[in-house]
Amino acid sequence: MAEQAEDQEQDVSNGAATEPVMDAPGGGAPAPEEPVETPDSDDVAVNAGGKSVEIGNFRVFLDLRMPEFDMGHCKAYSADNLRRDEGSAFALVTDPVLPTRHDHLTFLAGMHMAGQIDLLDYEIAYWPPIGRKTMVLFYEKPSGGKVIAKESKKLPIDEHDIATVVVEPLMNVMQAFSEKGLAHRNIRADNLFFADPMREKIVLGDCASGPPGYDQPPVYETTARMSAEPAGRGSGNVTDDFYALGMTLAELGIGRQPLKKLNDQEIMELKLSKGSFQAIASQEKLPLVLIEPVRGLLCDDPEERWGFSELNAWLDGRRTKPVQANTEKRAARSQNLAGRDYYTVRSLAQGISKNWVTALGPLRDGTVEIWLRRGLGDNERAKALSDAMRQLQWAGTDKRSAEDVLVARSILILDPSGPVRFKGFSAMIDGLGFMLSYDVQHGRGPQRFADVIVRDIPSFWFGRQEGYRPDVQKQQQLYKNLRYYIQQQSAGYGYERCLYATVRNQHCLSPMVEEEFVVDIADLLPALEKAAETASEESWPVDRHIAAFIATRLEDDVEGQLMAMQNPSDEVEYSRAIISMLAIVQWRHGPDNLQNLSHWVARLMEPAIKVFHSKARRERVETEIPKLAKRGNLVELYNLINDEQERRKDQSEFVEAVAEYSEAESEVFDLESSGPARMELAEKVGQQAAAFASTMIALLTVSALFLMHIF
Amino acid sequence: MAKGKGSGSKGGRSAFSGLSVVASAVLLFMVALPTFITLTVGLLPSLVAFIFDRSPGRTMARCVFGLNFSGVAPYILEVWMQPAQTVGGATQAVFQPLALSIMYGAAGLGWLLYLAMPPIVANVLNLSAQRRVSELRKKQRGLIKTWGDSLIKEVDRSGN
Numbered sequence: 001m002a003e004q005a006e007d008q009e010q011d012v013s014n015g016a017a018t019e020p021v022m023d024a025p026g027g028g029a030p031a032p033e034e035p036v037e038t039p040d041s042d043d044v045a046v047n048a049g050g051k052s053v054e055i056g057n058f059r060v061f062l063d064l065r066m067p068e069f070d071m072g073h074c075k076a077y078s079a080d081n082l083r084r085d086e087g088s089a090f091a092l093v094t095d096p097v098l099p100t101r102h103d104h105l106t107f108l109a110g111m112h113m114a115g116q117i118d119l120l121d122y123e124i125a126y127w128p129p130i131g132r133k134t135m136v137l138f139y140e141k142p143s144g145g146k147v148i149a150k151e152s153k154k155l156p157i158d159e160h161d162i163a164t165v166v167v168e169p170l171m172n173v174m175q176a177f178s179e180k181g182l183a184h185r186n187i188r189a190d191n192l193f194f195a196d197p198m199r200e201k202i203v204l205g206d207c208a209s210g211p212p213g214y215d216q217p218p219v220y221e222t223t224a225r226m227s228a229e230p231a232g233r234g235s236g237n238v239t240d241d242f243y244a245l246g247m248t249l250a251e252l253g254i255g256r257q258p259l260k261k262l263n264d265q266e267i268m269e270l271k272l273s274k275g276s277f278q279a280i281a282s283q284e285k286l287p288l289v290l291i292e293p294v295r296g297l298l299c300d301d302p303e304e305r306w307g308f309s310e311l312n313a314w315l316d317g318r319r320t321k322p323v324q325a326n327t328e329k330r331a332a333r334s335q336n337l338a339g340r341d342y343y344t345v346r347s348l349a350q351g352i353s354k355n356w357v358t359a360l361g362p363l364r365d366g367t368v369e370i371w372l373r374r375g376l377g378d379n380e381r382a383k384a385l386s387d388a389m390r391q392l393q394w395a396g397t398d399k400r401s402a403e404d405v406l407v408a409r410s411i412l413i414l415d416p417s418g419p420v421r422f423k424g425f426s427a428m429i430d431g432l433g434f435m436l437s438y439d440v441q442h443g444r445g446p447q448r449f450a451d452v453i454v455r456d457i458p459s460f461w462f463g464r465q466e467g468y469r470p471d472v473q474k475q476q477q478l479y480k481n482l483r484y485y486i487q488q489q490s491a492g493y494g495y496e497r498c499l500y501a502t503v504r505n506q507h508c509l510s511p512m513v514e515e516e517f518v519v520d521i522a523d524l525l526p527a528l529e530k531a532a533e534t535a536s537e538e539s540w541p542v543d544r545h546i547a548a549f550i551a552t553r554l555e556d557d558v559e560g561q562l563m564a565m566q567n568p569s570d571e572v573e574y575s576r577a578i579i580s581m582l583a584i585v586q587w588r589h590g591p592d593n594l595q596n597l598s599h600w601v602a603r604l605m606e607p608a609i610k611v612f613h614s615k616a617r618r619e620r621v622e623t624e625i626p627k628l629a630k631r632g633n634l635v636e637l638y639n640l641i642n643d644e645q646e647r648r649k650d651q652s653e654f655v656e657a658v659a660e661y662s663e664a665e666s667e668v669f670d671l672e673s674s675g676p677a678r679m680e681l682a683e684k685v686g687q688q689a690a691a692f693a694s695t696m697i698a699l700l701t702v703s704a705l706f707l708m709h710i711f
Numbered sequence: 712m713a714k715g716k717g718s719g720s721k722g723g724r725s726a727f728s729g730l731s732v733v734a735s736a737v738l739l740f741m742v743a744l745p746t747f748i749t750l751t752v753g754l755l756p757s758l759v760a761f762i763f764d765r766s767p768g769r770t771m772a773r774c775v776f777g778l779n780f781s782g783v784a785p786y787i788l789e790v791w792m793q794p795a796q797t798v799g800g801a802t803q804a805v806f807q808p809l810a811l812s813i814m815y816g817a818a819g820l821g822w823l824l825y826l827a828m829p830p831i832v833a834n835v836l837n838l839s840a841q842r843r844v845s846e847l848r849k850k851q852r853g854l855i856k857t858w859g860d861s862l863i864k865e866v867d868r869s870g871n
Contacts, residue, residue: 615859654858658865661854664847665866671840671847678836686829687770693828694777694821701781705788 055125057083058138060091062128068146069139071191071206072215073098079138081120088141089120093127094209096134096517097441098231099434102504103182104208105137113176115169117142117193117203124517133517135209135505142203144194147252155255157199159287162252163315166192166202167293170245171311173204178238185212185236187244188220189251211434212236217257218264220247223271223300225428226264227350228419232427232435237471239302243276246297246306250280253290259283272328272347276300292320299323331375337362345372345381349415352407356423360403363410364389384413384464401455408457416464422452429461429475432482433502436495440509446495453479453486453498478502492562496548510545521553522589525582525597532596541600542578550581555588571607576641579608583638593632601637602629608641613654617646745790745801752805753783756818774825775818782817786810 051062059080069076069090079091094100100122108119118140127134147156157165170187177184184207191205213233218226222243225233250258258280259267270279276298280286286294293314296306301323310320334341335348338355342348348368352359362368366389372382388409392402408422419428425448427435436449452458462476478501485497499506508518508527512535516527528541535541542550547565551558564570564577579601586594602625609625612618621640628636739747751758757776764772790801804810855862 610861613858613861613865615857618859654862654865657854657858657862658869661851661862661866662869664851668844668847671844674840678840679833682833682836683829686832687766687774687825688768689832690825690828691768691770691773691777694774694824696777698777698780698784702784705784709788709792 051128052080053125053128054082055091055136056121056123056138057081058089058091058121058123060136066090066141068149069141069193069205072186072210074137074206074209081138089138090141092137092139092206092209094135094137096130096132096507098210098214099437099503099507100135100137100210100505101208101212103180105505107177107180107182108208113173115171115173115201115203116176117205119206119208122208124519124523132515135517135519137206137209139206142193142195143197144199144202146190147192147194147202148189155252157202157252159253159289162249162290165200166249166252167245167311167315169195169201170204170248171308174238174241174245175308177241183212183236183238184241185233185244186215187241187248188216189248189257190217191215192248211438212431213240214434216244219257219259219267220244222302223268223276223346224415224418226268226271227353227415227421228426228428228431229435229438231438232419232425232431234419234428234431234434236428236430238307239305242297242305242307242311246276246294247280249290249297250284250286250294253287253294254284268350269347271300272344272350273330275328296320296323300328329376329378331371333371333375335362335368335371335375345376345378345414346418349411349418349421352411352414353421353426356404356407359407359410363406364392364403368410381413385410388413405455405457408452408455409460412457412461412464416461416466420452420457420461422448422455422457424448425452429458429479430471432458432479433499433506436499437503437506440495440499446499449498450486450495453483456483459483490562490566491542491544492547492551492558492565494544494548496545497551500549500552508545508549510543510549512539512541512543512546518549521550521585524549524553525586525589525594526591528582529594529597532594532600535600537603540578540604541597542581547581550585554585556584558584572610575604575606575608576611579605579634579638580642583634586634594634595630595632598629598632598634598637601634602626605637605641611641611647612650613657614650617650743796744798745796746787748798748801749786749790749805750783752811753786753814754779756815756822760818760822771822771825775821778821778824779814779818782814786814 052059053062054060059082061078061080064078066076066078069092071092074092074094077091077093079089081087081089105119105122108116109122110120112118120138120140122135122137124133124135126132127136149156173184174187184204186207187204192202193205195201195203211231211233212235213221213225214230216230216233220243221233222240225236225240228234247258259270262270262283267279270283273279274282277295280294280298281291293306293311296310296314299305304323306314306320306323313320328344328346331343334343336342337348337351338358340351342351352363363385366386369382369385369389372378372385388406392406404423408420411418411421419426420432425435432449432452436446438444439448440446458479462472462479465472481501482498485493485501486495488494488497496509499509505519508514508524512531513524513527516523516530518524518527524546528546532541542565547562551562558581561577561581564573568574582597582601586592605625609618609621612621624640625637628640736747736751739750754776757772757779760772760775761769764770786804789804790796793800
């Protein structure tokens with residue numbers, strides 16, 4: 001390993017050192033060359049090979065960059081496997097502000113798959129150069145290096161060997177992914193490595209370090225997905241991988257990235273006007289042997305695009321069915337928009353999305369509708385557009401919003417397979433979550449996403465899909481939940497819930513724990529325990545992000561607690577709900593001792609103590625709280641205020657006491673207000689008593705006289 | 712109508728009572744004139760009281776009569792004890808200053824009793840009410856001590 005490290009050092013000194021050590025979060029400014037001194041710098045050891053950091057079973061060398069293994073936006077560093085002597089590894093440090101792909105990580109971790117680089121492990125760790133935690137992926141280093149070398153101009157693989165060296169392993173990977181219902185979405189020539197020094201087999205590089213398709217050059221994406229922003233290109237399916245494979249073959253055949261001289265817009269227009277294959281074939285010189293598979297794989301119609309059977313047939317040397325070069329219908333006359341002529345519906349859809357304000361005119365005055373009927377002969381789309389415009393007339397006072405919805409719907413009518421586009425926002429339906437994550441973590445905020453959901457644009461997208469597709473059904477179900485979440489204003493819902501519900505590996509963005517990069521719910525309480533050391537006395541340990549994170553990640557239902565949190569002015573229920581949520585998390589995932597957090601919670605338990613009416617009970621709870629807080633057990637703290645039997649008893653006794661008090665109050669009132677009546681009564685009774693006494697005296701007198709006379 | 716009937720029957724009973732008194736008086740006048748004179752002179756304050764007291768139940772008259780009669784009774788007995796009951800003897804006995812003082816003084820005491828008794832009863836009732844209020848306040852203080860201010864808040868809330 002030391003030798004390898006030395007080799008790497010050589011590489012670094014030969015020019016790699018001029019590159020930034022690691023991009024700052026979000027692809028910002030390069031990090032300083034020297035690792036930043038941080039509070040956790042104790043973990044950074046300085047040894048003979050330079051500064052290193054131990055992450056899980058690996059030691060990563062901070063100053064040994066491995067630029068040839070950089071994958072997309074992620075930087076590679078030399079790493080040493082501390083548990084295993086054979087093989088060599090490298091660490092791929094992900095960008096903390098871009099979510100990784102959970103399903104892919106769990107699928108690939110620790111598994112060997114022919115054709116896919118071995119993902120040995122992945123860890124969340126403090127990364128000194130950026131001064132915060134992020135996810136680090138550990139890959140087995142492919143011994144043959146990168147297939148496309150930057151400096152080299154000659155073809156890395158002979159065109160006749162591409163089938164065995166490239167296509168077979170890649171098909172194996174795609175097959176394995178599709179069996180799991182996943183798509184690689186990172187198939188490109190730049191992401192291929194030679195598995196062996198003899199350069200006889202290739203392996204595909206990373207696919208889990210960022211949003212699907214995020215690192216793909218636009219040319220590698222289908223026209224539908226390349227219209228979306230990079231973060232919103234969506235998870236896609238195996239047909240997207242086949243398309244990328246086609247472009248990979250083209251690049252390997254040509255020796256450079258196809259259409260590299262054109263900008264994204266030109267590539268898009270070329271693909272839309274000619275079809276993907278023709279766009280490449282018209283600009284680049286493809287080897288004869290690759291024309292057939294490239295044509296089949298770059299077919300713009302996913303239904304017609306080559307799949308496993310066609311590729312297998314081609315590998316076996318059999319002829320396959322010919323595919324149509326371009327299925328896009330071209331209009332007899334153009335539709336002008338903002339000074340440009342458009343001939344196909346999808347290019348017009350793209351044009352409208354780029355000219356949002358000016359597009360409203362032709363849409364409203366029916367020009368586009370007429371163009372669809374007469375220029376393209378597409379009455380179905382024209383009718384849909386006319387219906388959309390009719391709905392605009394029913395719009396209420398918010399005319400502006402209705403006009404935006406009309407434009408968004410018009411785009412979907414023209415390009416139903418494309419992304420959801422709304423003003424600047426553009427994301428595939430299966431990329432909404434990653435797009436939201438990107439927006440939130442890159443300063444754009446959640447507003448664009450919220451606008452799309454609130455205006456129900458995705459519903460229209462679902463309505464425009466033809467036939468039954470299980471993945472669309474699944475997305476539709478998920479979208480229903482998103483719409484519900486965004487409509488709720490209280491903590492635990494909103495865009496935060498949408499974010500965690502759609503992006504499984506999204507770390508919690510609460511300012512209290514963001515630095516700790518909490519992806520797994522089991523890490524939440526330790527992070528809060530750390531935050532509790534510096535938390536202000538008034539702040540609550542659960543904010544909107546943490547509530548949404550718990551609601552999404554926890555196995556148990558916490559809707560009851562979220563309901564109670566809807567009204568922060570009801571301090572008793574609010575604090576009980578928060579303590580309850582944290583207690584459930586600790587009960588499920590530990591750790592057993594959370595002293596700082598317990599003290600934090602204990603400080604905030606004052607309102608929760610009010611659930612007891614009896615002063616004696618409250619005093620008992622108040623004396624118990626510090627004792628339990630010292631033990632660091634939130635569950636015990638919660639049980640203390642949530643003893644249902646005791647609460648019921650307290651409540652019933654309280655109700656009795658209230659009744660008793662009210663009765664006494666009412667009697668006192670009666671006694672105090674009955675003075676005149678009592679006087680009247682006293683007079684009456686007094687007079688009667690006097691009369692009675694008088695009569696009795698008379699009787700006694702007579703009786704006494706009578707007796708005196710007798711005796 | 713019923714009321715009229717009721718009051719009619721009451722009036723009838725009263726008239727009957729008055730008539731029976733008059734009849735008794737006439738009978739007494741005819742049979743025992745000395746006793747009649749003693750009673751008439753001695754019970755003069757009661758007679759006046761019965762005439763002027765129009766209150767229901769005529770409690771004042773009854774008060775005056777009770778003690779007045781107690782004062783007259785010894786002299787009636789004295790008249791009856793004489794071997795020969797004569798008008799002169801009765802008149803002489805009745806019109807003695809001491810006798811008149813005793814008879815009329817007793818009537819006055821009856822009237823005083825009538826005046827004094829209501830305030831005494833009022834005081835007794837007031838004292839009893841005050842003791843009850845104090846007991847209830849003590850009980851309320853105990854409840855507040857046990858349940859705190861939330862009890863008052865709850866009472867106010869339920870009162871509203």
